[in-house]
Amino acid sequence: MKFSKFLADKAVTIIISMVTWLIIWDFLSAFHIKSGQIFIIGFVYFLSGLINMLWEYFRRYRFYNDMIFDCDNLEKKYLLSSMTENPDFYEGQLFYEILCETNKSMCDSVAEYRKSSEEFQEYIELWVHEIKLPVASLLLMCHNNPDIDGKYNEQLRRIDDCIENVMYYARSENVKKDYLIKEVSLKRTFSKIALKNREELQQRNVTIKTKNLDVSVMTDSKWLEYIMGQIIANSMKYFSANREPEISIYTTDFTEKTTLHIRDNGIGISASDLPYIFEKSYTGNNGRTHAKSTGMGLYIIKNLCDSLGHDVKADSVQGEFTDISISFGKNNFIKM
Amino acid sequence: MNKIYIVEDDRSIRTELAELLNNAGYETECLTDFSNSLKNILESESDLILLDINIPFINGEMLLRNIRKKTDIPVIMVTSRTSETDEVLSMSYGADDYITKPYNPTILLLRISAVLKRACKDNIKTSYRNLQVNSAKGSLSDGNTEIILTKNEMIIFQLLLDRQGQIVSRNDLMTTLWDNEEYINDNALTVNISRLRTKLSDFGYENAIETRKKQGYILI
Incomplete structure (x- = not known):
């Protein structure tokens, strides 16, 4: 709060008191009061005006400056009203009340949205469980009926993948964190994914190489399964036609973290696309020229990794390889 | 021949599951009256139970706990719930394995035979x-x-x-x-x-x- 601006704001008051003084002066002169006395009266008049002005300024100065300071320093600016004290002047009190009122209304409205978003997520989870029943049933029917060939299975698996995408998108977007962190074996997790995708991997004659996978990390195994499954599904989408497809899965160990690499020898990602691939709905060049892409897969992965506290990175050279790495923090405290 | 008891409330899955297991050489029995789940399961004298979590009257996890109080017959949880919490809960209540729907039938059979093998070592x-x-x-x-x-x-x-x-x-x-x-x-x-x-x-x-x-x- 600047004094000059405060004065400018009080321009009307100042002008009125000036005019008033001129009128008083006129009167005093008309009554033949000595100029020395007029000077004293004028001095008292302006002094009281000045003191009044300064007093007004400093009361406001304290209130507003504290507020500006808090607002600048708060990460969540909407918490301002709970940081501010009720001031001792009327306007300020009115302002404070309005601030509290609007804040409360915003909180209510946010709570409403949070509730409806949670309800939506709950419904999605419920729906996912429901829809999985007929899919499971159909898969069994296909298996039990020897006349039905594998192409039906393949389509059912595609449906299942789409269902999983919806569920994990809902989970990743939601404020409610429903995961459970425990020690998870990367070897076991990968074997589940490999087994699930075995038919497709073999049809496309993919060579799988694993190295140093016999480690445990702290994570939610279901989420990790989904994340790794998505990365491998991506690799399978963008294999190069010029060479035998290959996916290597390996870990590198550091003192403070374990990094899991999933590397394929596919078409790679261009350097101009690489910084944006984790952004929502970003499809890039590969998404347009090769397999159809929604641009959601990697975004969901990034979101899930952020929630779990894992660091996910991508490295690629176009036409040579893509390497997605996930770093898991080591925390011996959690282990106990 | 090993007998497998199926606890699954979705009728179409239940019959397909029974057919799958019969074709694989197992004897099967299905639970149809869910109001008396525990009693029926214990009376069936099966070698293994396939247990769904979402069943009427009682939650599958609670049912598992009650089964474990009476017998240590192998139990495989089969469910469409894919959350870590459910799996950890089931395993801590004494499930021998946990499989999520929709499962690959080959993998399901593999798991069943693995659990049965573990349960009766002389096999x-x-x-x-x-x-x-x-x-x-x-x-x-x-x-x-x-x-x-x-x-x-x-x-x-x-x-x-x-x-x-x-x-x-x-x-x-x-x-x-x-x-x-x-x-x-x-x-x-x-x-x-x-x-x-x-x-x-x-x-x-x-x-x-x-x-x-x-x-x-x-x-x-």
Whole structure:
């Protein structure tokens, strides 16, 4: 709060008191009061005006400056009203009340949205469980009926993948964190994914190489399964036609973290696309020229990794390889 | 013949599951009256229970806890809930395995046979004709000579031996190998089988493994 601006704001008051003084002066002169006395009266008049002005300024100065300071320093600016004290002047009190009122209304409205978003997520989870029943049933029917060939299975698996995408998108977007962190074996997790995708991997004659996978990390195994499954599904989408497809899965160990690499020898990602691939709905060049892409897969992965506290990175050279790495923090405290 | 008890409230899954298990050579019984789940399960005298979590009247996890108070019969949880919490809860209540829907039928059968094997250890075959199978060491021996099998060959031989006299499809062999973290391809499987044949013929068992066209292999 600047004094000059405060004065400018009080321009009307100042002008009125000036005019008033001129009128008083006129009167005093008309009554033949000595100029020395007029000077004293004028001095008292302006002094009281000045003191009044300064007093007004400093009361406001304290209130507003504290507020500006808090607002600048708060990460969540909407918490301002709970940081501010009720001031001792009327306007300020009115302002404070309005601030509290609007804040409360915003909180209510946010709570409403949070509730409806949670309800939506709950419904999605419920729906996912429901829809999985007929899919499971159909898969069994296909298996039990020897006349039905594998192409039906393949389509059912595609449906299942789409269902999983919806569920994990809902989970990743939601404020409610429903995961459970425990020690998870990367070897076991990968074997589940490999087994699930075995038919497709073999049809496309993919060579799988694993190295140093016999480690445990702290994570939610279901989420990790989904994340790794998505990365491998991506690799399978963008294999190069010029060479035998290959996916290597390996870990590198550091003192403070374990990094899991999933590397394929596919078409790679261009350097101009690489910084944006984790952004929502970003499809890039590969998404347009090769397999159809929604641009959601990697975004969901990034979101899930952020929630779990894992660091996910991508490295690629176009036409040579893509390497997605996930770093898991080591925390011996959690282990106990 | 092992008897499997199916607790599943979705009727279509239930009948398909029963058919799948019957085809795989198991006897099955399904729970239809869910108001008396525990009593019916305990009376059935089955060797293994497939238990769904979302069932009427009582939650599958609670039911599992009640079953565990009475008996240690193997239980595999089969559910469409994919959350870590459910799995951890089920395992801590004493489930032997946890499979999420929609499952791959081959994997389901694999898990069932693995759990049954663990439950009754004497079911594991450790000999083939006059050969001793040492799966820990990964070797076959007839008392005089010992031949070392590779990990893949051992997995293949063990599966063929478990189902001796039955056809084992390449699909089943592959699933078992991949489940054991051996991610080999079709050609490698063929190579492994032919190596296994050579090793068996070293003991004088020529043609021990027969190929059934478009069906799989059979250990005579």
